[in-house]
Amino acid sequence: MVSLKTDVGSISLENPGMIASGIMDETGKSLVRVLRSGAGAAVTKSIGLEPKPGHDNPCFMEVRGGYVNAMGLPNPGIELFREEMEEAVKEGKIIGSIYGAGPEDFSKLAARMEDYGACAVELNLSCPHAKGYGMEVGTDPAMVKAIVSAVKSSVSIPVWAKLTPNTHILTQIGLAVQEAGGDAVVAINTLKAMVISPEFARPIMSNKFCGLSGEAVKPVGVRAIYDLATVLDIPLVGVGGISNWRDAAEYIMAGASAFQVGSAVGTEGLCVFKNINEGLSAFMEEYGYGSIRSMVGAAHE
Numbered sequence: 001m002v003s004l005k006t007d008v009g010s011i012s013l014e015n016p017g018m019i020a021s022g023i024m025d026e027t028g029k030s031l032v033r034v035l036r037s038g039a040g041a042a043v044t045k046s047i048g049l050e051p052k053p054g055h056d057n058p059c060f061m062e063v064r065g066g067y068v069n070a071m072g073l074p075n076p077g078i079e080l081f082r083e084e085m086e087e088a089v090k091e092g093k094i095i096g097s098i099y100g101a102g103p104e105d106f107s108k109l110a111a112r113m114e115d116y117g118a119c120a121v122e123l124n125l126s127c128p129h130a131k132g133y134g135m136e137v138g139t140d141p142a143m144v145k146a147i148v149s150a151v152k153s154s155v156s157i158p159v160w161a162k163l164t165p166n167t168h169i170l171t172q173i174g175l176a177v178q179e180a181g182g183d184a185v186v187a188i189n190t191l192k193a194m195v196i197s198p199e200f201a202r203p204i205m206s207n208k209f210c211g212l213s214g215e216a217v218k219p220v221g222v223r224a225i226y227d228l229a230t231v232l233d234i235p236l237v238g239v240g241g242i243s244n245w246r247d248a249a250e251y252i253m254a255g256a257s258a259f260q261v262g263s264a265v266g267t268e269g270l271c272v273f274k275n276i277n278e279g280l281s282a283f284m285e286e287y288g289y290g291s292i293r294s295m296v297g298a299a300h301e
């Protein structure tokens with residue numbers, strides 16, 4: 001029997017799949033549903049210090065090969081999120097995703113997530129469509145280092161940094177996370193994108209710019225994990241376009257110890273986790289991989 005158990009640093013998971021931030025993870029009930037559907041853990045929607053309504057419609061649409069969104073980080077704020085966390089952490093491992101404008105915001109939010117029972121925090125250093133947040137702070141290695149250091153000194157749970165592919169210095173940013181004591185790197189967030197309506201001669205999204213996710217971004221994500229694995233010693237979590245066991249296996253072989261699924265929940269439903277687990281087990285059995293660990297980074301050898 002093969003084992004799907006894996007570790008992301010000190011966090012042990014029954015299986016390597018998690019829900020990605022922003023997908024069915026804004027309420028306690030939806031987080032519980034995700035955990036019951038076969039995910040090894042669930043990441044919350046990114047939460048900030050204050051409630052935020054997000055961008056106006058249109059802010060989401062399907063495109064060939066995936067979706068684009070410019071949600072603008074809508075969330076109830078950390079205070080109101082307490083109740084959702086209390087419900088979710090009883091069911092399983094919850095990683096609290098947070099966003100902020102700098103080290104102070106991130107430290108305060110991380111401390112609250114720890115109080116609420118999160119087993120780790122994931123720093124959103126990568127959203128491509130929220131002014132002053134996300135990739136605007138996450139593409140400067142000095143700022144990334146300052147944020148991760150500050151959060152490390154304010155919590156005792158592991159600190160994961162979620163990075164953007166919208167940069168040519170991804171590995172430098174990964175190194176900044178590692179040097180600051182970060183416990184894991186998560187990659188990738190969406191690719192900065194735009195869709196234009198020829199009829200209206202205008203960008204369709206109210207925010208003009210948006211982020212591309214889904215099948216189309218998978219090769220970019222796999223490359224990002226492969227590149228990061230060549231320079232980093234801390235664990236990696238792969239995300240971007242995973243909808244079946246083959247996609248998950250690619251990320252693991254590129255160097256990820258675990259993975260997250262976002263857009264495919266829209267196309268496959270929540271059974272995506274169970275299907276990936278079954279497919280991975282059958283593949284591992286047939287190809288002689290006894291554990292996820294023995295497959296991590298196999299494509300580098």
Ligand SMILES: Cc1cc2nc3c(=O)[nH]c(=O)nc-3n(C[C@H](O)[C@H](O)[C@H](O)COP(=O)(O)O)c2cc1C
Binds near residue numbers: 046
């Ligand atoms: C509607 C939507 C909302 C998202 N919200 C967040 C968010 O709040 N925080 C974050 O770090 N990533 C967010 N993401 C990015 C996803 O977590 C993920 O990194 C990205 O979609 C790539 O994975 P996928 O191709 O499996 O969807 C969002 C993605 C979508 C489609």
